[in-house]
Amino acid sequence: MPITFDHLYDYAELTSALRELAALRPDLCSIESIGRSHEGRDIWLATVTNTATGPHDHKPAIWVGANIHSVEHTGALAALHLVHRLVTGHGTNPTVSHALDTRTFYVVPRINPDGAELALANPPTYLRSSTRRWPRTDDAPGLVEGDVDGDGRILSMRIEDSNGPWVTSDRDRRLLVARAPDDFGGGPYYRLLIEGEIREYDELTIPIAPERRSLDLNRQFPAQWRVHGEQVGAGPAPLSEPETRSVADAVIARPNICLYYCHHTFSAAILRPFDDRPDDEMPTVDLKRFNILGAKGTELTGYRHVSVFHDFRYDPKDVITGGEDTWAYDHLGVYAWTTEFWSPLPKAGITDFHFINWFGEHPVDDDLALLRFSDDQLGGAGFVDWYPFDHPQLGPVEIGGWNWFRFWTNPPDELLEAEIAPHSEWEIFGALSSPRLVVREARVESLGEQTWRVRVAVENDGWLPTNVTQRANDRKIVGPILAEISLGVSAQLAHGSSLIELGQLAGRSRATTMVDDFGSATDGTPDRAIAEWFVECDDGVELDVEFRHQRAGVVRTTVQLRR
Ligand SMILES: [Zn+2]
Structure with missing residues (x-):
């Protein structure tokens, strides 16, 4: 496939x-x-x-x-x-x-x-997250969201009601707008419900059943x-x-x-x-x-x-x-x-929206722009015009409105x-942009018959520092770069430890948009560090050196001790 x-x-x-x-x-x-x-x-x-x-x-x-x-x-x-x-x-x-x-x-x-x-x-169920019932496992009475007409979608139901808070817009009869405080005697007025059925319906009230799968x-x-x-x-x-x-x-x-x-x-x-x-x-x-x-x-x-x-x-x-x-x-x-x-908003030409706050307050012009986008570019798939349906409990209702799952959410x-x-x-x-260790260069110097000074420079060729954030430094989350030389049987250290801590290395993110006089005029090499060992062994021995850091990776090199 x-x-x-x-x-x-x-x-x-x-x-x-x-x-x-x-x-x-x-x-x-x-x-x-x-x-x-x-x-x-x-x-x-x-x-x-x-x-x-x-x-x-x-x-x-x-x-x-x-x-x-x-x-x-x-x-x-x-x-x-x-x-x-x-x-x-x-x-x-x-x-x-x-x-x-x-x-x-x-x-x-x-x-x-x-x-x-x-x-x-099919039919779909739209939950926030997990399907586990918590904290309660019983079914509560009230309206339960669901695909009541079996068309594979969950839309809205509108019911004509003299005390409904919604009224059709005179700019587009599909659109419901909030009924004004002084709007009486006109109508028709509507109640708006999510598509679904009512558990334990008392024929008068429609509470919204709380979803028990609420995690x-x-x-x-x-x-x-x-x-x-x-x-x-x-x-x-x-x-x-x-x-x-x-x-x-x-x-x-x-x-x-x-x-x-x-x-x-x-x-x-x-x-x-x-x-x-x-x-x-x-x-x-x-x-x-x-x-x-x-x-x-x-x-x-x-x-x-x-x-x-x-x-x-x-x-x-x-x-x-x-x-x-x-x-x-x-x-x-x-x-x-x-x-x-x-978001469908920018697609409909609405660019200065303030994310979720838009839902609380926006002009009707925005709704009309969204309807036009749905009509003209999606063949009407975003907003389904109201169609009559005989609801098993509520009798005649109309189903339609925004297709939340396939227009707003996705x-x-x-x-x-x-x-x-x-x-x-x-x-x-x-x-x-992440930090990454690379071996820059290894230098070996003979200090006499069988003693060698081994220096290996490592650097961070990433943009971020090896600690990644200052927060990680402040909370001591990230360990230092460790440099380790493997001596095997043919070599030993004159003094010191085979394992050396090198701290953190800066990345290129220290550079800003211009060279200034407040610090960035002098770069230095904070992205580079040297591990140094004094080794005793014969001429011609090869030793492995490893640098490792939890975030910046692991790199290895081999140094040859030869005069
Ligand atoms: Zn989310």
């Missing part, structure tokens, strides 16, 4: 696409399970690197995880696109080749396979975690669910991760930490580098790069905690982002590939 990016993938198709890519280039790509979901599905991890130039864990890496939220399928497809881009681009595209020769990509396209599968089922796996991470009562979806404890636990264990087992990407939908935004604190609390150098790396994302994708705290709050007086990106930055000390793929099929492709390039760019 050809792997194409013109539709959303269910679990079986995603699994076979990943296996196909691994089979195509086993030297570049391998697939493993990092754990099992609540319902027992394997959570796949693709490891992509050129194994001919070294194993995955000897190279700096990026982590990409997607589809932790059930309906956000575009993120999974984008993750698969990255794997496909890497596997098929190696050997033909110089950037991809260099990236795979020198870096590793860890990609989990679907963290939450159970919830994602329900979104593509939100992106509120589960141990970063300022709060209880469910304060942070909805948080679960009984941090990482209590198999999906989040599997991700955290896999990430912690890969200390070479330097940058971290979480794929979500929607808003056409690249979000960065903090979720819960202002930028003033972030080290200046980290903020600056976040913005440089993020600006490249904006350049490539058109998505604005913003802080969650400052620009992406559901409630201006509350913050979200327990999110994966803040955990990655705050506790692992790596650069981390949440990409919110897609792009229509024909727009998928163009939306996701630039993000693969941005993530490859991120991988190439």
Whole structure:
């Protein structure tokens, strides 16, 4: 089966696409399970690197995880696109080749396979995250979202009601607008309900049944975690669910991760930490580098790069905690982002929207522009005109309105590939910014009959420093570069230790946009360090030297002790 990016993938198709890519280039790509979901599905991890130039864990890496939220399928497809881009681009595209020769990509396209599968089922069910019922397991009475007319979609139901809060717009009779305080005696007025059936209907009231599968796996991470009562979806404890636990264990087992990407939908935004604190609390150098790396994302994708705290709050007086990106930055000390793929707003010509705040307040002109976009470019697939339906409990209703899953949450099929492709390039760019150790030069000097001074210079040829963030330094997360000489049986040290600590090395990110007089006029060599040993052995002996760093990789060289 050809792997194409013109539709959303269910679990079986995603699994076979990943296996196909691994089979195509086993030297570049391998697939493993990092754990099992609540319902027992394997959570796949693709490891992509050129194994001919070294194993995955000897190279700096990026982590990409997607589809932790059930309906956000575009993120999974984008993750698969990255794997496909890497596997098929190696050997033909110089950037991809260099990236795979020198870096590793860890990609989990679907963290939450159970919830994602329900979104593509027929009939579909749209959950926030996991399918596990928590904290309660009983069924509550009230309206339960579902595909009541069996057409494979969940739309809205409108019911004419003299006390309804909605009225049709006189600019487009399909559109419902809020009824004004002084609007009486006219109409028709409507109540608006999500498509579904009512559990234990009393024939008078329609409460909304709370969804018992209310876990939100992106509120589960141990970063300022709060209880469910304060942070909805948080679960009984941090990482209590198999999906989040599997991700955290896999990430912690890969200390070479330097940058971290979480794929979500929607808003056409690249979000960065903090979720819960202002930028003033972030080290200046980290903020600056976040913005440089993020600006490249904006350049490539058109998505604005913003802080969650400052620009992406559901409630201006509350913050979200327990999110994966803040955990990655705050506790692992790596650069981390949440990409919110897609928004129909810019496609409809609405460019100055303020992300989720738009939903709370916007002019009717925007709704009309969106309707035009749906009508003219999507054949009406975004907004379904109201059609009559005989509801089993409510009697005659009309079904229609916005197609949330295929217009707001995910792009229509024909727009998928163009939306996701630039993000693969941005993530490859991120991988190439990671620190990487290379051996610069080895010098051997004879100090007499059998004594040698061995000096080997190592440098960081990456853009970021070996510690990656200042946050990692401050929290003492990253160990030093270790240099080790293997003496074998034919050599011994005159003094000192075969293992030397060399600290951290700067990267090229210290350069700014111009040479100034405040420090950058004198570069020096903070990206380079020397390991020195005094060795006793015969003339002609060869010794191996290894430099290793948890993030910047492992490099080796051989020095020959010869006069
Ligand atoms: Zn999400």
